[in-house]
Amino acid sequence: MTRARLGVAVMALLLALYLVVVALYAVRLVGDPLPVVQAMGWALIVLPLIGGWALIAEIRFGFAAERLAGLLEAEGGLPDDTLPATASGRLDRERADELFLRFRAEVEADEKPWQNWFRLALAYDAARDRRRARWATREAIRRERDSRR
Numbered sequence: 001m002t003r004a005r006l007g008v009a010v011m012a013l014l015l016a017l018y019l020v021v022v023a024l025y026a027v028r029l030v031g032d033p034l035p036v037v038q039a040m041g042w043a044l045i046v047l048p049l050i051g052g053w054a055l056i057a058e059i060r061f062g063f064a065a066e067r068l069a070g071l072l073e074a075e076g077g078l079p080d081d082t083l084p085a086t087a088s089g090r091l092d093r094e095r096a097d098e099l100f101l102r103f104r105a106e107v108e109a110d111e112k113p114w115q116n117w118f119r120l121a122l123a124y125d126a127a128r129d130r131r132r133a134r135w136a137t138r139e140a141i142r143r144e145r146d147s148r149r
Contacts, residue, residue: 025044026047068141096128099123103116107120114147
């Protein structure tokens with residue numbers, strides 16, 4: 001198990017434990033005779049449900065993205081990791097932007113292959129645009145799932 005997976009497992013376990021404690025406390029509040037406390041308990045029951053859903057959704061996203069990376073690597077389609085980095089390990093922003101423009105052009109030329117979207121997601125990530133990287137990764141996951149059908 002890699003350090004990243006171990007970290008995710010520990011954080012997921014801690015969050016799950018927290019959600020269970022909150023849910024148990026919410027059940028105790030619902031059992032209170034005061035209507036205001038009961039209302040707070042019912043409201044508090046919703047939070048663990050939302051938290052559990054978010055936890056599962058993020059773990060599924062991570063596994064799907066990791067699976068796509070493995071598939072793309074097996075095809076030999078991963079971009080070369082030859083971007084120059086600073087002493088701190090950050091990629092050179094200008095070179096990352098060039099890489100992004102190249103992969104964006106690939107997607108604009110042919111939007112169907114999930115591989116193009118996943119490479120675009122990697123380019124967004126290299127350019128430090130995490131929001132768009134996640135969006136492009138979700139699009140790649142959706143397109144790959146559709147291509148299997």
